Amino acid sequence: MTTHVFEPDGGIDADRWPDVAAVPRCSPVRQAIARAIVLRALRRLPLRVRLGDAEQFGVRGPLLVVRAPEAFWRRIAVGGLIGFGESYLAGEWEADDLVGVLGVLARHAATLVPAPLQRLRGLWAPRQPDAQRNTLTGARANVHRHYDLSNDLFALFLDETLSYSSAIFERPHGSWRELPAAQHRKIDRLLDLCGVTEGSKVLEIGTGWGELAIRAAARGAVVHSVTLSAEQCELARERVRAAGFEDRVRIELCDYRQVTGRYDAVVSVEMIEAVGAEYWPAYFHALETLLAPGGRVALQAITMPHDRMRASAGTHTWIQKYVFPGGLIPSLRAVEETAAAHTSLRVTACEGYGAHYAETLRLWRERFAQQAARVDELGFDATFRRMWDFYLAYSEAGFRSGYLDVHQLQLSGGPS
Structure with a gap:
């Protein structure tokens, strides 16, 4: 060997x-x-x-x-x-x-x-550095360190949908060719979970590069999407314009704690991991207060076992230092208990897709390795490439081992 x-x-x-x-x-x-x-x-x-x-x-x-x-x-x-x-x-x-x-x-x-x-x-x-706390200013700085690295960097290893979250494949072993359809399958299931149809007023917390907002608009929904990433915001707006949905989609550089109004559906994809345990109550309170009567929330969340989450809470990890500052992956129990303790929201549907995330990460990692020369051209050095490869492998291993999982959750309740 x-x-x-x-x-x-x-x-x-x-x-x-x-x-x-x-x-x-x-x-x-x-x-x-x-x-x-x-x-x-x-x-x-x-x-x-x-x-x-x-x-x-x-x-x-x-x-x-x-x-x-x-x-x-x-x-x-x-x-x-x-x-x-x-x-x-x-x-x-x-x-x-x-x-x-x-x-x-x-x-x-x-x-x-x-x-x-x-x-x-x-x-x-x-211990986690105080500088990485997700205050209004701290959250923006934490997001900037990862998501504002370079849109061109992410485009090198993501598929054409620019979706940076778990896909859902038809078969256990996915291929690069199937990845765009698998990402749309993931988005469609989330939109179905919160009942997005013609005329729905939708809030998306965490824009990514705009694919979910575009897909919701194609259903006839009116979408308000918020992000803290300036790079993502700019490109997502361009993609919305190119898709012809400027009249239906508004993308705003804004913290979820500063959003106002009421929405028929609230969607948030793999964003709770960046909130931090200290701010989970504020996150669920925002979901509740922004939801119109009879509305529903759809979350996609990476999760870990509750005992492991408790053991790592407050600890500074390699992932936090080099990839996602200020983050903490919740457990399903933590999601349910925090929502119940601070809001009237309750988890009314839940399904896991951990094996699908392992496949998604495998495809991203293979694609990233193929793009080494272009990563260098963007100004990222060999140590960065090694760090990014380790991050993707570390994440894939977490899902393949069962240490990590990813769930789509529906939350109902909220104000009457």
Whole structure:
């Protein structure tokens, strides 16, 4: 088996990637403790592990190759799972089957760290920075860091619908050719969930690049869509104009907490993950107050098991540091309990599509890999490409392992 080695031209840019370019300092005792804990975990997993040129163990499962063991231990000792991800970006460990390795880790996430240390998580795990709180100004900054990277970047690996959320395929194994239709199937099911028909007044929280708004307008609905991404807002408006729906669709650069009015249907696709637990009550309160009597809400939400959500809440993760600052994936229980505690909304329908998200991510990741030269042309360096590949593989592994799921939910109730 050939292991791919990460050797970016000119090395890693320390200005852009300071915590990747430099291995953190660490006391020998702390490093030794981290090494013992990680080795204990790895030896119990269905993985084959190679440490440098010396040690190898495990007889089944995908191969994890640690090319620089000392740096690997130090990063994990200092940064935990963030350090584990940064070690990959630095090329200190490799895996030909990256999704497979990350999937094994995801399936055993609850037992990787010994129970006594799990109970002391608050003492050793890094906390989310206050700067990433989703205040009115903080939310805009968090969205900007991801969604305003470049419309051209996202267009390189998304299909022609520019849908950046899970598709729903007809068969378990999807293809690139089927992806646009699968994205429309996802959108249509959401619009059906909240009863969008001719003349419906629709609010979309989280515009994306406008495909849902265009599809709702094609049904005869009047759509108000809000986003915090300036890049998405501009392109979505262009796409609405090109589709001939300027008279039916209004896209506004606006926080959901600042929207007023009443709507027959409220739709929000994979946006609750960016809200943050602190603001979930405000999010559901907004859904309730914006819903007209008899109206319905349709949400598409990535979810995780409730116990894992509780364990990670408040913890600063690799995904938050490098991809989605300020986010937290909820559990279904958290959605139901928050809605019930703060509003009259209740979940009245729910269906999961986790396997479909794994396929969606596989197709995006394959497409992104094919576009490496064009990513470089947009000004993103080799470390960024490696980071983005890790993010897509990490996400796919989460869905394939069952650690993550995605649900379409209908909420009913609201003001009378």
